[in-house]
Amino acid sequence: MSVQLACASCGRALEPADRGRPRLYCSRACQARAYRARRAQTPARVPVSDDGARHLTVERIVRAGIVVADAEGLDALSMRRVAMELGTGTMSLYRHVASKDDLVTLMVEAAMADVPLPDSPPRNWRHGLERAACRDWELYHRHPWILSRVMVTTRAYFSPALAADSESAFSSFDGLGLESADAFRYMFMFASYVQGVALILVSDAEAERQSRIAAKQETQASGHAQDPLYEPGAYPRLARAMRAGADPWDLDALFVSGLAGVLDGIAADLTRRGIDV
Template identity: 45%
Template sequence: MTTGPRPRPPYLRIAEDIRARIDSGRLRPGDKVPSTRQIIDEWGVAMATATKALAALRQHGLVHAVPGTGTVVSDPTAHHRTRPRPPRTTEPAGRERIVHTAIGIADREGRAAVSMRRVAAELGVGTMSLYRHVPDKDELLRLMADAAFAETPLPGAGHRGWRARLEELARRQWATYRRHPWLAPIALTSLAQPPLLPAGMAHVEWQLATLDGLGLQHRDRLRIAVGLNGYVGGIAMSHSLDAEFTQETGITSRQRHDTDEPEMWKLLETGRYPHLAAAATSGVELDLDDLFEFGLQNQLNGIEHHLAHRAGHRRNPPR
């Protein structure tokens, strides 16, 4: 029994169709290519497939995202004029230099743009020379995350209480996540079994020391520290996904919201969502920084309540 060739994934067929338009000159450098919404309508596919099609074109250097405009056809000659490739050098690239360069790429273009080949090109060295310091991309991402957390200074010693100290570190972590949108998906692969990040371990050690002397068992102190870090990272994950979507499509979350708003109001007007409709008509707008601050205070209130409950339980043990 013989079988024919496996069909190409839909996103590749879409990418090839758009590439054909570019090759034929129907789409010229600087022209906008179909947006994810237009791909969904024209090819009848899901949002994820449309996003993957644009990502495939981007990976081949055929298009690039322009924030506020969308995804446009790239001009290879202009790219080489504006960003000349560094000359080849025999100077070895140390691990710290490799990690610093990779972080720069990720900050500018997102986590997906980081590869051993790309880092080597930025450094002007051969790709194989990097493997003497970093065994693979996964390890490079881990080192990048550790370096990012190492940028976050731990609050200094002082006479402030545990709440003010935990609050200050949480805000510093949030600032780090905001500075490096690619960080959250790497650092938060698992809360229970996180990746080995010495700088991240230093944060947890500092939090455990801050909670020492409050009558908590080791297990509860660890739960509080990891839970609080998970809250900060969870809000940061939303920021990361939003940044990745914009980098892949050129569409900001505000533009996406504006596109979906008419359909949203149709749903609200059905009467099935009265509380959401009331909130929407009141002019409430959600902002990640505001959500972070509101949630952080509730996290700390919960810890405070837990400590007070335990103290009361010790004073009045059950009979």
């Protein structure tokens, strides 16, 4: 009398192999399911790359995703779109990427590596923060869509690239003998400002893309002409400010000017604590 064997995946009865080693699964499908379950434990994000050049790799997928997102925005990024970009089937991507969410996370990490962190120590804290702000600004210019993850990543997930960015900016305060909590407050204010401006930059980029699409479809866009802001009736201060030199926003100049203000605010607090530069 022999033991009744069961499929290791579905548990159904399993007739023993007629010769050779014993069977483990009742079907190829069950084998695949077992493999998938095993793989779920260790995501194996790094491809084995034993042969060195495979058709589909995480890197290629992530790069294709970045190309699409840069060109058409994060809204246009779909798994089918990425697959089309690579000339493969949609579901093939899922062998290398756990989900679309995972893909975007990887894209953000990769995109942030495009703009290098400063490697020399800053001359002083102000220089350090200005350098950090410039780096972020450059990042948001190149890849506006990363902001959608920066907002989510704040505390929910851990991102090496983001942590390295913060750490680098943090190092601006080295040697000032600052309390950690104070340095954190300064960083909070600084990062909030930068993110806030990035929000405007991103929505500007999106609006421009939208209007470009609209302009392509119908020749004349309704445009800025009858913008209610420009009628001085209801919102006089806003209208005046909009007209006074701020009409075609020079977002870069505004960013720099606001940044100077934020840094002045930090300087004032430092002075108040007697930690003058």
